[in-house]
Amino acid sequence: MADKTLTCLSCAQLNRVPEEKMASNAKCGKCGTPLLPKAAVDVDPAILEKAAKNDDLPLVVDFWAPWCGPCKMMGPEFAKAAGSLAGKARLVKLDTQKHQSTGGRYRIRGIPTVVAFERGKEKKRQSGAMRAGQIVSWVRG
Numbered sequence: 001m002a003d004k005t006l007t008c009l010s011c012a013q014l015n016r017v018p019e020e021k022m023a024s025n026a027k028c029g030k031c032g033t034p035l036l037p038k039a040a041v042d043v044d045p046a047i048l049e050k051a052a053k054n055d056d057l058p059l060v061v062d063f064w065a066p067w068c069g070p071c072k073m074m075g076p077e078f079a080k081a082a083g084s085l086a087g088k089a090r091l092v093k094l095d096t097q098k099h100q101s102t103g104g105r106y107r108i109r110g111i112p113t114v115v116a117f118e119r120g121k122e123k124k125r126q127s128g129a130m131r132a133g134q135i136v137s138w139v140r141g
């Protein structure tokens with residue numbers, strides 16, 4: 001019951017993590033990648049879909065692209081927020097230029113757009129650049 005399901009953001013393996021290990025350095029049973037990174041991680045569409053569907057921890061996705069100025073401004077802020085939220089939520093980034101159909105699939109109309117998924121459902125989304133503090137309170141709120 002206290003176990004939490006987390007998708008490995010590197011190899012897509014589903015891991016069961018005991019609650020008491022959520023604060024520590026839990027690693028993927030298959031590839032050894034830390035499951036609770038303190039930084040924002042780049043993901044591909046398959047891992048995003050699997051994590052959004054299965055994770056017990058909120059998954060916060062920054063839909064961005066390299067050509068987008070506000071996205072670049074928000075990058076370091078998003079990374080900082082990932083550090084503050086480590087163990088509470090996982091922050092990931094999806095490059096909508098590299099994965100164009102994924103932006104359409106998640107109905108992303110403008111970037112940056114941040115979407116929070118919780119237990120298989122989209123909980124909320126926010127468009128426009130945010131500062132680290134805003135991202136943290138938005139995720140927690």
Ligand SMILES: [Zn+2]
Nearest residue numbers: 008011028031
């Ligand atoms: Zn793994």
